[in-house]
Amino acid sequence: MTRVYCLGTSAMLWLLASRANAEALTGAVVKQATNPLAIVMFLFFVLASLGVTVWAARRGTRTAKDFYAAGGGLSGFQNGLAIAGDYTSAATFLGVTALVFGAGYDGMIYAIGFLVGFPMILFLVAEPLRNLGRYTFADLAAYRLSESPIRTIAGINTLVIVLFYLIAQMVGAGKLIELLFGLPYWVAVVLVGVLMMLYVTFGGMLATTWVQITKAILLLSGTVLMSVLILSHFGFSVNGLFAAAIAVHPKGAAIMAPGGLVKDPISALSLGVALIFGTAGLPHILMRFFTVSDAQQARVSVLVATCFITVFYSLLFILGFGAIALVSGDPDYVDAAGKIIGGTNMVAIHLAHKLGGSVLLGFISAVAFATILAVVSGLTMAGAAAAGHDLYARAWKKGRASEGSEIRVCKASAIVISIVAISLGLLFENQNIAFLVGLVFAIAASANFPVIFLSVKWRGLTTRGAFCGSLIGLLSALTLVFFSPAVWTTTLGLGNAPFPYDNPALFSVPLAFLATILVSLSDRSRSGVRSKDLFQSQYVTAHTGIAE
Template identity: 55%
Template sequence: MSSKHLKTLAALAALSGAGAALAAGGDVGQAAKQATNWTAIAMFGIFVAATLWITKWAAAKTRSAADFYTAGGGITGFQNGLAIAGDYMSAASFLGISAAVMATGYDGLIYSIGFLVGWPIITFLMAERLRNLGKFTFADVAGYRFKQTPIRAFAASGTLVVVAFYLIAQMVGAGQLIKLLFGLEYWIAVVIVGALMMVYVLFGGMTATTWVQIIKAVLLLCGVSFMAFMVLAQFNFSPEALFAKGVDVKTAIAIAAGKTPEEAAKTGLSIMGPGGFVKDPISAISFGMALMFGTAGLPHILMRFFTVPDAKEARKSVFWATTWIGYFYVLIFIIGFGAITLVLTNPEFADVAKGVIKGGAGTANMAAVLVAKSVGGDVFFGFISAVAFATILAVVAGLTLSGASAVSHDLYATVFKKGKADSAAELRVSRITTLSLGLLAVVLGIAFEKQNIAFMVSLAFAIAASANFPVLFMSVLWKDCTTKGAVIGGFLGLISSVALTVVSPSVWEVTLGNPKGSAWFPYTSPALFSMAIGFVGIWLFSILDRSAQATKERADFAVQQVRSETGLGAAGASGH
């Protein structure tokens, strides 16, 4: 191996956990700007032009609040399944999981499995009931038989906290990606994402957002299919040969980082076993629970079930979404190992690799994009860059729409106006909220440039699993659940998940810079504990509630159950 080759391997040793080769170096959080990639910019321009045309077309169809939030309930199950997949296959999935596999090998698959196994929960427990009980937001479902003001206040709080953390992570990821690939300043990249997202949501509403997500899903699935095919083609379509080469490369990295041959061989083999990413069983269970149950509590995903005409199409949506997402995650695993074998051994990426490592969370997730350059040259590199940007844009649009609906539908129309707001006023508040959320996302995206986006994404899932999911689950499936139980238990889950994350090692020590070993909470994810607090809070305060209101709510469960199971009394998306 050449000395340049060895330097590349040594630099990447830090990224792969093989040593602290870059203990000192550069300004962490700063991504090195690359020469302007005109192919990527041209493809990015084509995508933006096409989606703006869709927004113009959708704006003509968006006349009422129902059109704005749920595309008038006119999306088919197949279309909605693709749109859900487009919404769900975010930058964390596309860039983050492939980078996690490149860094920790087989252990990075915990992300894929965690993200995927949330879908059977939605299929069998949620999808049909959501469509039969809901109108615009998940609060319609959770608060079906409860007092509207407290449950809406909780639901809007949970939605906005989840959306805020998810939105910041996407904006930071977008800024770092565009800065690295297109040669733009970070803040300009963030402003571009914010402006485009506001245009899509303000004028096109759910119709435009849905079609942006469908187009992005198709492009992304085609792109990763080609990448995985080309990676396997390098090894005569033998996964075994691909994994064996991955072990050899990791062994070479460990040797380059100064390990003995025996230690290096052990390090190389470690990528085919557990322990590289999650260190103890409690953290593994807690992290897995956050990813699994968080999926069933993400407001921008749940909102998509109100865009279809009936419960049958809602079921069909989940079937198609699960199919595409499962296929995508299998390919991402191959691409992650492709990054080990093609990117880590290519001296051409030495400078990029150093920038990625020094760039922290915002730029460390470039594995998939570099694999694209390895297997398809500059043209395919440009295509994947544009698709990665489209991925972030589509997710950000969906998030903004769910945040806007929480403020306008849950707070303004139901809490402040007591259900008396007209559709035009609600739509106006929603658009004002969209503008505010867009500006807030841009400001926070710039302010959090140097923060680790992985923590923010996992925090969003942990909060959704601890606050939104228990309230949704218990209110729909447990007859003794009351307003007091749902609201107090929900807020306990919300507050405990945020508090435990802040005092965990990943935030308290790594992000906030406190001394090692000083974290109050020893595990990386709070979900196992904060979910339990949420569920116990709902159960305890519900059984202790002996008020006349609670008795009425328990009696109303039978009506809710018939409606949720059969759809009797459920109107189209435009109303109950």
């Protein structure tokens, strides 16, 4: 059976999707009737976003700083909105609402769990990254370590993360657009791929940023409007909303109690490790800190993004309970068996129609499409930067490549990444690829975060240690996920999984840290001694922005 997976930015959703009690995250794709108003609204957004791309191209993407970092001229507030736009997705909007609709209070507890990663970015990553780097997070690690091996492994990690994440996003996008607009799956995948190619190739980071900002504003506006309309039905009383939801939900008052979704403490702990450290290792999020002028604006970016995402997810709690109270049992939105028409992923869309008719339905559907474009554009930009800046200009050309040739390679990489993403999206249409989102967070936490953290905090880190630790983190995450129930049992159908947990972060992250530390301690090479000697200079620059 073809299934749609809510492949949002939270690995939590991926973990829950593999469990029977996470029915809210999956459902048969029932192609919806064509919605002319929704299509008109989404075409308007496409044209507007292409206009932004033309504007960005005219402003110039000839220098590396313009192309990779939007000239470094964004304010912290603007960049914070862009981070929020990069981090939240249409699938998150639909999936979390569906999860709360099915599980109640538990859905919200786990939906906001990923926010713990942002304090990690704020206090450990944002300031050193902005002070030491230029365009990618590998700039930080390569500050005192040998460039070629560090940038090579960082570039590989980034491309692996981007491609896996894009597969998840493209399949999710195709299914969601099929649900929302009644368009064929292949049309949706090709359309998303072509648009993200145009944004990155012609508009660079500036166009990508404004697509993300616009999406963030639209998404929050739509969520606020729906929340206000829901509360107006209950005299703006949250207690009244809860009481109405309890009265119609099959579980009754049990929907207000926690503890029903993740019962295995090891899985819960591994999930937490992935969320905390994985968020701080996602290349498309880290790249955004180079679009602001200084470390202070980088910190402001994190605060703004955190506030936005917190408000957004809090409102999804209202939407989920509103859907229980207003959509459950309504004959317009349920079939003869009492199931939600189109699957539980459609509950937020049905709620929009219930609250505002075809106008609000069209607007929310168009916003969902806008969120898809924002996320895939950010991923493509990060992958292109890794190929053009880290692998070509720094690792291969040893810093001797001209800016023009570097940008050409980056743009060519964006085209290749887009074509590959479209192809893989079409290839994996009917496959269970929900595990890929969790794998992305596990790789980011295992392969990227230890190097970023130890590079800034530990004098003893050497190039050899960083390379080995990052490689072991990457390979261990890939291996453990392959042998996990999500892949070995669910996807491949090979019986009981050799590795009993879906999320490997609890095991792969400590292994990566241990390998990095042990190899660094045993490194007596001249390069290792030099890396340790340069630590003090790096430390001062990382925390003050002043180069010694």
